[in-house]
Amino acid sequence: MKKASRTGSGKKAMLKRPLIGREHLGNVSGGKEPRKRTKRAAETQLVSATRSECDLVPMNHVPHGDKNPGVKSSASHQEMATAVLRSLLSPSGCSVPQFYQDVWEKKPLLVSWASAKAFGCEEAEYRTRLRGILSLQEIRRQLETRKLHFGTDINVTAYADHGDGKGKYRANFDRMKDDDEGQVRNGAIDPDKMWKGFEEKGWTIRMLCPHKLSDSVHALLSTLETEFGCMVGANAYLTPGGHAQGFAPHYDDIEAFVLQLEGEKRWRVYAPLSKEDTLPRASSPDFSEADLSGCKPVIDCTLQPGDVLYMPRGWIHHANTEQESKGHSLHLTVSVMQNWSWADFLDILFPQALTAVVSKNQSMRQGLPLNFQAYMGVMHEPSDPVNESRDIEAQHSQGTKDEDAPQDNTQRLREQFRAEASSRIMRVCKRAIALIDAGCDDMAVRFLSDRQSPALSAAERLCTSAGGAHTIDASTACRLVRPGVARLTIEGDKAVVYHCAANGRVYHERALSPLDFELDDAPALETLLTTIEPHWVLVSDLSHETGSDADKVGIAQALFDEGILSIRTPHATTPTGALPSTRPTSET
Numbered sequence: 001m002k003k004a005s006r007t008g009s010g011k012k013a014m015l016k017r018p019l020i021g022r023e024h025l026g027n028v029s030g031g032k033e034p035r036k037r038t039k040r041a042a043e044t045q046l047v048s049a050t051r052s053e054c055d056l057v058p059m060n061h062v063p064h065g066d067k068n069p070g071v072k073s074s075a076s077h078q079e080m081a082t083a084v085l086r087s088l089l090s091p092s093g094c095s096v097p098q099f100y101q102d103v104w105e106k107k108p109l110l111v112s113w114a115s116a117k118a119f120g121c122e123e124a125e126y127r128t129r130l131r132g133i134l135s136l137q138e139i140r141r142q143l144e145t146r147k148l149h150f151g152t153d154i155n156v157t158a159y160a161d162h163g164d165g166k167g168k169y170r171a172n173f174d175r176m177k178d179d180d181e182g183q184v185r186n187g188a189i190d191p192d193k194m195w196k197g198f199e200e201k202g203w204t205i206r207m208l209c210p211h212k213l214s215d216s217v218h219a220l221l222s223t224l225e226t227e228f229g230c231m232v233g234a235n236a237y238l239t240p241g242g243h244a245q246g247f248a249p250h251y252d253d254i255e256a257f258v259l260q261l262e263g264e265k266r267w268r269v270y271a272p273l274s275k276e277d278t279l280p281r282a283s284s285p286d287f288s289e290a291d292l293s294g295c296k297p298v299i300d301c302t303l304q305p306g307d308v309l310y311m312p313r314g315w316i317h318h319a320n321t322e323q324e325s326k327g328h329s330l331h332l333t334v335s336v337m338q339n340w341s342w343a344d345f346l347d348i349l350f351p352q353a354l355t356a357v358v359s360k361n362q363s364m365r366q367g368l369p370l371n372f373q374a375y376m377g378v379m380h381e382p383s384d385p386v387n388e389s390r391d392i393e394a395q396h397s398q399g400t401k402d403e404d405a406p407q408d409n410t411q412r413l414r415e416q417f418r419a420e421a422s423s424r425i426m427r428v429c430k431r432a433i434a435l436i437d438a439g440c441d442d443m444a445v446r447f448l449s450d451r452q453s454p455a456l457s458a459a460e461r462l463c464t465s466a467g468g469a470h471t472i473d474a475s476t477a478c479r480l481v482r483p484g485v486a487r488l489t490i491e492g493d494k495a496v497v498y499h500c501a502a503n504g505r506v507y508h509e510r511a512l513s514p515l516d517f518e519l520d521d522a523p524a525l526e527t528l529l530t531t532i533e534p535h536w537v538l539v540s541d542l543s544h545e546t547g548s549d550a551d552k553v554g555i556a557q558a559l560f561d562e563g564i565l566s567i568r569t570p571h572a573t574t575p576t577g578a579l580p581s582t583r584p585t586s587e588t
Helices: 077-092 096-103 113-119 123-127 136-145 191-201 215-228 342-360 385-397 406-434 436-450 458-462 519-530 549-562
Strands: 109-111 154-161 168-172 204-207 232-239 255-262 265-270 299-303 308-311 316-320 329-336 477-480 486-491 494-499 515-518 565-567
Touching (some): 077 096, 077 113, 109 113, 154 191, 191 204, 215 232, 215 329, 265 308, 342 436, 436 494, 477 519, 477 549, 486 519
Antiparallel strands (some): 109 308, 154 168, 232 329, 255 308, 265 316, 477 565, 486 494
């Protein structure tokens, strides 16, 4: 079989696939010794709505996936991920397809009890549907039992008039004393002092990485990453009652899902102030109240337990507890799509294309025209290019010499420069088009580096190396443990597998540690990494140039040991239902 390689256009060569799941039982036979595969350092309470629009299941059943009466037993993890999003939205009457078509990146959406009761929801179920994700009790327990730090785990803020004549502004209270160099150091949290400020001064406590401390939050984010196909993060906000506010009006660079877990909080949401602020790539500085004078909020609501508020990036918002509210408010903001736009993709693609063209094209390395500054730049740009061109044509028709028409020479030099620049720019653009797949690989690897480690259920762990060592043979049925947790790329003379199985819960806590394989291993790798539930593939059915079962087994064993393959065993079940007892093509 022809070896896999990256073609001159930058696209991965087509890899032949065996028929997935073809029944062929047998022992490993003959063949050469399998190659050594090497690991290298990196370069670089949930709801579902499957039965009705208001089929609510306590959130704490879903993250661990084993007992969820609202999701059919044969549901795949991808279906589970979509069910999670559907359950967050469904009490509003908005389906997932409708959300993506009419709401996503376009306008905010409020999911409240007022809309849920129209679909026959019971209020007690609705109000407790998010229970189990995170609570004040859990936050207190974490502060008492763990050594947490300002700046990495928690920060403390208040948006108020602080009595210094500056009016209302956001102040941070989580900074320690300056060191000798004038640097502000973040330090360990004194829980007693922090709770005193929370209760007496109206401080808002923001947990910067709640998924580090909460299995439920981690599982929620890990599941939603399957739905959105990009990094999903979260912050938790705890605000005391009595008209307290932690943050000034601002907009964010993420798609935000606000899940109200405990208490109440009033939210005001405003449309972007300009086209430039629509779908921004960076968050805004704080706005003052004067900045929003005359602006009418699109949404002015009080979120209560079970409510969800979706806001696209660029939509200005601020929130506070009400004066008459004596209890605290706790909400979780789930963030999606940060640095995940077409612009971010092109930021990766065009530098690669430029590097490739420069390396192979001498004209790209030629020097710029001498003294081009004398005729290029805005100071030399014609104020009326159309009329200037007509004047030049008139001069030519009258036989005017070049030395009598300096603007003619300037225009000619400008046109020549622009033509040379345009020609080179087009070369880069053509190369960028050829490198689109390679750029997508780079974005995919970036996602693997950014994302959560898979939150596997107990049943899933039994089928992976987390459940114990297992010796794979040619009759073993395998599949990827979760969709999207690993990626095959071709880099030079190596087939490289990146994966997120070893990721921590903290952003970039551990660098990716990809596996290097030989190029002729690529077809087998591609089959293993694209076989997902409900399908299985037998190791003996993998395609390999050598035809050796030993090579096929070695590839599968390396991926299994790394924690990214599930195997079908007679003593374990999949996370979503019973395994088939006969053919390994799919689950029924």
